[in-house]
Amino acid sequence: MALTVTDLSVAYRQRPVLNHLSLSPIAAGSLVAVIGPNAVGKSTLLKTITGLLPYRGDVHLGEQDLRRLSPAERFRALGYLPQTLPQATTLVAYETVFSACRAVRHDLSASQVEAALETAFTTLGIEALAFRKLSEMSGGQRQMVGLAQVLVRQPRLLLLDEPTSALDLHWQLNVLETVRKATADSGAIALVASHDINLALRFCDELLVLGPAGLLAQGSPADVLTPALLRATYGIEGRVEYCSRGSPMVLTDRAVSPH
Numbered sequence: 001m002a003l004t005v006t007d008l009s010v011a012y013r014q015r016p017v018l019n020h021l022s023l024s025p026i027a028a029g030s031l032v033a034v035i036g037p038n039a040v041g042k043s044t045l046l047k048t049i050t051g052l053l054p055y056r057g058d059v060h061l062g063e064q065d066l067r068r069l070s071p072a073e074r075f076r077a078l079g080y081l082p083q084t085l086p087q088a089t090t091l092v093a094y095e096t097v098f099s100a101c102r103a104v105r106h107d108l109s110a111s112q113v114e115a116a117l118e119t120a121f122t123t124l125g126i127e128a129l130a131f132r133k134l135s136e137m138s139g140g141q142r143q144m145v146g147l148a149q150v151l152v153r154q155p156r157l158l159l160l161d162e163p164t165s166a167l168d169l170h171w172q173l174n175v176l177e178t179v180r181k182a183t184a185d186s187g188a189i190a191l192v193a194s195h196d197i198n199l200a201l202r203f204c205d206e207l208l209v210l211g212p213a214g215l216l217a218q219g220s221p222a223d224v225l226t227p228a229l230l231r232a233t234y235g236i237e238g239r240v241e242y243c244s245r246g247s248p249m250v251l252t253d254r255a256v257s258p259h
């Protein structure tokens with residue numbers, strides 16, 4: 001069940017953001033980091049695949065043309081976490097995650113829903129938040145609850161827009177580990193837009209690098225991430241070093257002109 005994106009074009013009021021974007025098929029079970037400078041269209045790509053923006057071109061999940069999914073089918077198959085944090089309502093976290101699950105998992109019995117919720121809260125390590133009101137949570141806590149709302153539905157395609165932007169180091173690792181496990185266990189695909197290259201490098205199978213003119217690179221971090229790419233993409237002089245555990249890490253030296 002690969003994700004294929006072919007000749008995708010998206011514009012806001014005639015102003016093109018994605019222009020004839022084609023990606024190599026993304027295999028089931030992959031965690032893919034979507035990286036690139038501000039305003040190149042990372043969020044736009046995720047929103048488009050989610051079905052929130054009109055587009056030209058093709059997006060398929062396996063044999064399924066996503067354009068042809070009904071809203072209910074789309075909601076079942078796709079799990080989108082927007083860049084904005086969940087609303088600070090007076091509902092408690094358990095209620096919002098319960099509603100998210102119930103809205104799409106009509107196939108689950110009451111006890112299965114309960115088990116799914118328990119798994120979502122315990123895997124993310126946020127049991128202590130279950131009966132707290134969102135209006136009384138910090139931004140990072142709400143971001144975790146938002147992620148629980150997505151994960152509890154067990155979608156085939158996760159589209160996570162900067163899911164760790166409000167999180168401290170502990171929770172950043174926790175979230176990426178949870179998403180990693182979700183994709184590995186179920187064969188789901190996750191596209192994660194991020195500005196944290198080192199976090200992306202540590203967990204992702206593939207990098208998808210967007211620039212102002214479109215796709216700059218797609219492939220394994222080891223193949224894709226080079227000093228030349230860092231310079232062309234971000235306008236930085238940087239190095240890729242390997243830590244004592246063998247993971248690649250980007251060390252940034254200074255800002256330079258991109259070319």
Ligand SMILES: Nc1ncnc2c1ncn2[C@@H]1O[C@H](COP(=O)(O)OP(=O)(O)OP(=O)(O)O)[C@@H](O)[C@H]1O
Nearest residue numbers: 012013017036037038039040041042043044045193
């Ligand atoms: N609703 C909108 N209406 C008009 N233009 C928009 C809208 N949303 C985004 N844009 C424009 O589309 C371009 C891509 O925006 P997008 O949010 O996809 O970028 P991004 O790569 O996710 O950026 P960032 O890293 O800053 O979050 C930007 O130039 C932005 O100004």
